Amino acid sequence: EDQVTQSPEALRLQEGESSSLNCSYTVSGLRGLFWYRQDPGKGPEFLFTLYSAGEEKEKERLKATLTKKESFLHITAPKPEDSATYLCAVVLNQAGTALIFGKGTTLSVSS
């Protein structure tokens, strides 16, 4: 069964305290892995798409990496405005298949 698991479920950081969020996946054929940020009561905001092992992408304080089994979202020197739920999702090789989501990691950054 195709599965996406995110850890930890919740993460509390002090401002400036860098950390990483994990997304592990067991799927039959990965077409792409997506990271989203979701604020309460809003739709997910697209962050990154990764397609192959070894690929890395960066945006401001965020950096996403991908291996054959997992992806990491590294947050460097986070700020309170980075507080949100971060969702990882995969798309499989079959054409038209939707995203399979993990349950998310809720990040809280305090000043």
Next chain:
Amino acid sequence: GAVVSQHPSWVICKSGTSVKIECRSLDFQATTMFWYRQFPKQSLMLMATSNEGSKATYEQGVEKDKFLINHASLTLSTLTVTSAHPEDSSFYICSARAPGGAIYFGEGSWLTVV
């Protein structure tokens, strides 16, 4: 960047009535759109995949006669909740696949059935 717009952002309707939610891709053509439902503090649950010009593909357990999906053009998909009941109250989110492969989400629509 690419934008997906949902309308309305929130709606209150009476039990037994129907309500329509629109999902538009504003700056790209989307042959495939997806509809999700999200319960508080839970992840998104895929309801159906909508392909332009053809019938939607519903996930197991989702009533196709209750949640009518229409994808009449490359930039518009609609979800109609028919004969709504209080248990249909939820946060409904659409997404659209852009030509390059990225998938963008709308802002979501809060439905409250009273």
